[in-house]
Amino acid sequence: MSAPTAIRFADRLSNVETSAIRELFKLLGQPGIISFAGGFPDAALFDVEGIRAASERALQHDPAAALQYGATEGYPPLREQLAALMAGKGVAGLAPEQLIVTTGSQQALDLIGKTLISPGDKVIVEGPTFLATIQCFRLYGAELISAPIDGDGVDVQRLEALIAQHRPKFVYLVPTFGNPSGALLSLERRRRVLELALRTQTLIVEDDPYGDLYFDAAPPPSLLALSAELPGSRDCLVHCGSLSKVLSPGLRIGWLVAPPELLAKAVMCKQFSDAHTSTFAQATAAQYLQGGRLGATLERVRQVYAERAQAMGAALRSELGAALGFVPPQGGLFIWARLTGVGRSGAGTALADGHELAQRAIAQGVAFVPGRPFYASAPDPATLRLSFATVGVERIREGVARLARAL
Amino acid sequence: MSAPTAIRFADRLSNVETSAIRELFKLLGQPGIISFAGGFPDAALFDVEGIRAASERALQHDPAAALQYGATEGYPPLREQLAALMAGKGVAGLAPEQLIVTTGSQQALDLIGKTLISPGDKVIVEGPTFLATIQCFRLYGAELISAPIDGDGVDVQRLEALIAQHRPKFVYLVPTFGNPSGALLSLERRRRVLELALRTQTLIVEDDPYGDLYFDAAPPPSLLALSAELPGSRDCLVHCGSLSKVLSPGLRIGWLVAPPELLAKAVMCKQFSDAHTSTFAQATAAQYLQGGRLGATLERVRQVYAERAQAMGAALRSELGAALGFVPPQGGLFIWARLTGVGRSGAGTALADGHELAQRAIAQGVAFVPGRPFYASAPDPATLRLSFATVGVERIREGVARLARAL
Structure with a gap:
């Protein structure tokens, strides 16, 4: 699409490309997809009542x-x-x-x-x-x-x-x-x-x-x-x-x-x-x-994310074994992993390209973000980012099983 | 104040100066000042209850x-x-x-x-x-x-x-x-x-x-x-x-x-x-x-600002006469005026510098913004901006009387 002749963009825009992961995100709307692709907290954990009351006090005060x-x-x-x-x-x-x-x-x-x-x-x-x-x-x-x-x-x-x-x-x-x-x-x-x-x-x-x-x-x-x-x-x-x-x-x-x-x-x-x-x-x-109220909110959030991180880590080890290397996170929202190129048992070869796995994974009903766009230079194409934050433990297990099938 | 050696600022910052009107704004906190200097709406006219109810519905919905x-x-x-x-x-x-x-x-x-x-x-x-x-x-x-x-x-x-x-x-x-x-x-x-x-x-x-x-x-x-x-x-x-x-x-x-x-x-x-x-x-x-609710809110706001604009215009004409030229606004928050350099009766000479008048005005207990900083180039130093939006009619009259004394 070419811009009307009245519009001449600034040079700085040529320094950025539209996001490579945007296409993937468009696929997330498909029904039944289990998404490990997000980078956001779980809305179900928001302290809605606390925020509502705080807002009311702000307007009264x-x-x-x-x-x-x-x-x-x-x-x-x-x-x-x-x-x-x-x-x-x-x-x-x-x-x-x-x-x-x-x-x-x-x-x-x-x-x-x-x-x-x-x-x-x-x-x-x-x-x-x-x-x-x-x-x-x-x-x-x-x-x-x-x-x-x-x-x-x-x-x-x-x-x-x-x-x-x-x-x-x-x-x-x-x-x-x-x-x-x-x-x-x-x-x-x-x-x-x-x-x-x-x-x-x-x-x-x-x-x-x-x-x-x-x-x-x-x-x-x-x-x-x-x-x-x-x-x-x-x-x-x-x-x-x-x-x-x-x-x-x-x-x-x-x-x-x-x-x-x-x-x-x-x-x-x-x-x-x-x-x-x-x-x-x-x-x-x-x-x-x-x-x-923040202390109590944080305690609840930490506990839920810890359970989910633990569940995802365990499922990845049992379902993907030696095919995937990762350091179990001690906090946050993400597991950062790397396809080793060997089979889950440690023998044979397996897919080592995160982008290709992401496409296959969508076909199996699970989504994540391949690691490449997170590098400003010299990307490691074998990497991937999995967020456990917004998915319940059972669905995490099911999602990882789908991921294993995709691999 | 010189920055620590670790900090080297971007070139673009040298394109802007800190605001010339910032000093004036610091003086506004003085007790008893009537301020025509603001560029904001009157908080007393906000539909607080309407916004509170809207916020509550947003969180419920x-x-x-x-x-x-x-x-x-x-x-x-x-x-x-x-x-x-x-x-x-x-x-x-x-x-x-x-x-x-x-x-x-x-x-x-x-x-x-x-x-x-x-x-x-x-x-x-x-x-x-x-x-x-x-x-x-x-x-x-x-x-x-x-x-x-x-x-x-x-x-x-x-x-x-x-x-x-x-x-x-x-x-x-x-x-x-x-x-x-x-x-x-x-x-x-x-x-x-x-x-x-x-x-x-x-x-x-x-x-x-x-x-x-x-x-x-x-x-x-x-x-x-x-x-x-x-x-x-x-x-x-x-x-x-x-x-x-x-x-x-x-x-x-x-x-x-x-x-x-x-x-x-x-x-x-x-x-x-x-x-x-x-x-x-x-x-x-x-x-x-x-x-x-916006329609009713707007009607109320328009009526109040119209009264204030009218009061300020009338007071300026009666108190400053020929010393100040302006086109009565048909809307908005501001009267933009110009010191003519002649006395209020149209005879003799009077101050024609907005910045100097602003300083004298502060001494008389009334504030406004001189026009100079609003020009990207070739400023007209005789101009000034007066906001009527946040001051009641009686105080507008008093403020304009102080302005006349300053002149």
């Missing part, structure tokens, strides 16, 4: 604040609640003025791109990393470089070499239960990342939407929390948080913590991006957090 | 839709309601798929910038125009060219010459009760603008947040509505709408109508800007519009 224009930085009572939430996660001494509210953490990523990336700038991301981050940064003209990861998160030695080679504008990491990798950056590596950032004066963006979704033990402290151990390192840190995975994505409440100079520029950019995040949603979230 | 991730294009029932709203304003045959929901119309502007503006591209705006548009487009590297306006809106002959000279990426107009000008583009000029757009294949962006706030007769149809008269002209039109001035800014509900190729690119950009607009706010707005 101060209707003008909930419905009028608000400060670009965010609704002050929400900034206080979010600072308290961060304190509860080990981030000491964070004043409400040191964070701004964003329209989901996706907007935090957009503001990071807008304030920092000039066309041609280099940015290091994990390989694989969050799909929408790749596209978001590319729209600002970034050249993305992938740092390899394993089950313990990013390979710090390789990261150091890439920083020395490319002098990136910043490094983007999802250290805790990343999407798609599910990987957990170890405490020892977290300390090395901070030390590396400080020594090389490299800005690190820590995206942390999943850190609260642990199954058993809490993960190591965030880079932001750990920065208290290493004086000066907080000046090299940007942190993105979100209520989307723990409370409700529909509120679109995220936040951004950054050094004051960067935060001020992000506020200016936000002013011209959407003026401010919905005060109606912000006042509702503030009332919800103040009401103290 | 389909809590998952109101709280889960949603389509980037917008919540389908809201797109239907907005298409119906546009049909009620004379835009025939607009399908819900031909508009997308944005996070306030500010985001529509941002998406227009992101999809269309490459650094160095020329864009024609009115002089004066909406402040946040100037900064928004400059962040994408636009070079802005001002087309002069009068009480009947943009000077079409001058606009035609500027288009021929600069071949802009697009022209941005606020044809109806513009901010800050309050001007109303006449029907005859609207037809000429459409004809000009079609003939020169120039994209026109029509920003229309104020069109429903008329005081007496309804304004001429929007460019989008009129485009039905001139086959092919709709392909040259982009239209931004908003619920902010008529229902509530805090919901952050705007929309964008554009040719399909442009709308598709805007959706892609929005996906990486904030994923989607709050579904909680969207579902609430959809229920509100479906409930049919």
